[in-house]
Amino acid sequence: MRLEQLINKYYDSLNENDLYVISFISQNLELCGDKTVSEIAQYSNVSASTIIRMVKKLGFKGYSEFRYFLKEEIKSMENTKVSSNDYFNSSTVLEDVKATIRLFEQDKSAEKIYELMVSSKRIFAYGTGYGQGLMLSEFSRCLMNSNIHLIIIPSKVELELIAQSITSDDLLFIIGLSGNVDSIEPVLKSISLKGTPMVSVTVFSRNTLSYLTDYNLYYQVSNMNKTSNLNNTSFCTLNLVLSLLYEGFINYSKDHPQSFLQEE
Incomplete structure (x- = not known):
């Protein structure tokens, strides 16, 4: 399951802080993929406990499991990258x-x-x-x-x-x-x-x-x-x-x- 799907699935249980952290991580996947929870907390200006509570709401046992998920998410995105050419390109389709x-x-x-x-x-x-x-x-x-x-x-x-x-x-x-x-x-x-x-x-x-x-x-x-x-x-x-x-x-x-x- 992709990150966007997880957000949709657990959206009702997420508060504003959770959504802020998720938004920061999703926009900075490559930065966050190999960082500890303390480092992410520092980058996003929230507490580590806030991040841990958020990842548990998404169904993960802890941040280590979530970080592994992020690494797989990055790999998946790299595999599906397409040309940024504004003209039609068959490879895009x-x-x-x-x-x-x-x-x-x-x-x-x-x-x-x-x-x-x-x-x-x-x-x-x-x-x-x-x-x-x-x-x-x-x-x-x-x-x-x-x-x-x-x-x-x-x-x-x-x-x-x-x-x-x-x-x-x-x-x-x-x-x-x-x-x-x-x-x-x-x-x-x-x-x-x-x-x-x-x-x-x-x-x-x-x-x-x-x-x-x-x-x-x-x-x-x-x-x-x-x-x-x-x-x-x-x-x-x-x-x-x-x-x-x-x-x-x-x-x-x-x-x-x-x-x-x-x-x-």
């Missing part, structure tokens, strides 16, 4: 594809998502933009091969309407890019209160959508327009992660045929 596959392989929640896809009475999906909606249409077409009907929610108005009747027996996919969902955050919170499982699919980063949902799938996009916060290249890696989810579901259904028989 290739690295994004490799990183997306790696993120999916490292994710431990996929099987639970497959279980929910089988057991849920209804499966809804909402795309936060036009491109995301196009990718959902293809995902829906693929799922029909397994007799899974994906109900695509076309707009915010319909999402608000569905929020009134959705239940804990349903499943909701939210497909986004940056994960900034200010306009629908109240609706998602109301759905969450009903106990409806939610799965987010976003670019790999700390983002609001990941905090609001139960399960998070990520894809890599390197070529982002800093002004519009939109993808400069294509939605190929979003399509890829949905394809990986579909292929994984197909394999899951072959290994668990009894689940489908019970549903029927």
Whole structure:
């Protein structure tokens, strides 16, 4: 699991000091990778005990285990570095594809998502933009091969309407890019209160959508327009992660045929 994923997973238990320390470390990974907790405390101007409490909130036994994790994080980042060329470069897309596959392989929640896809009475999906909606249409077409009907929610108005009747027996996919969902955050919170499982699919980063949902799938996009916060290249890696989810579901259904028989 990557650092960003850990932050999303344990975000609710982190206070302002924790987030400050994490932000400092994430922005200075190479500096922090081989430093002691006392040195990091000095650099970040907090106490060593504050850092130790923070790493324990992230699931580590102590700072030594966390420092080993940071070293692995640095290695992983070095392996996924891409060209800073502002023009389209096929190697950029290739690295994004490799990183997306790696993120999916490292994710431990996929099987639970497959279980929910089988057991849920209804499966809804909402795309936060036009491109995301196009990718959902293809995902829906693929799922029909397994007799899974994906109900695509076309707009915010319909999402608000569905929020009134959705239940804990349903499943909701939210497909986004940056994960900034200010306009629908109240609706998602109301759905969450009903106990409806939610799965987010976003670019790999700390983002609001990941905090609001139960399960998070990520894809890599390197070529982002800093002004519009939109993808400069294509939605190929979003399509890829949905394809990986579909292929994984197909394999899951072959290994668990009894689940489908019970549903029927």
